[in-house]
Amino acid sequence: MQIYKIFRADEWAAFDSQGETLGAAIDLSDGFIHFSTASQSAETAAKHFAGVEGLMLLAFDADALGEALKWEISRGDALFPHLFRPLKLDEMLWVKPLPFVDGLHQFPADMA
Template identity: 45%
Template structure:
């Protein structure tokens, strides 16, 4: 299992995480009872499947070793995905990039964002 994973956030969710220091989850996370993350080899498929055509996104790289409550569980196609049972603290974010997901699902990094430790 990878020691890092990715969370795709809207700009508003990113701003909230920055301001509050923690993220309880997007609506889908709250409905499912855990925060959905993607391993490095899964993030492109996640972006294409759930965020195609969006240009208001942030790709946050998360250090899983700084989190409690991470479980790798089967999801899409039986793949194991990292799920966080609890809030995502800003202190676990090691890198963030503004992200555009094209209409056909391709990911384009727009710029790096500041992550203060």
């Protein structure tokens, strides 16, 4: 199963250049890296990135992240994937821009 991480442009640039990350400010504050499933991603973008342009969407294989990935109850009592270790760039399946058009982020049609 693929899971997704949304980064602002500067967060993506730092991850890309350093090869690993502890996540965005909210991740550092919470002590884990927040991910979303395909069905959760649009709501995550609307809630945490409303109006933000220049976002990047990163895809990862949940199983490949190992035992440090925990599924925990969060927004709406849904299970969300949380990673309790640094995320490595070579674990990423792909990265794509997340355009902001007509007030909504436009997610790729091929999200699994």
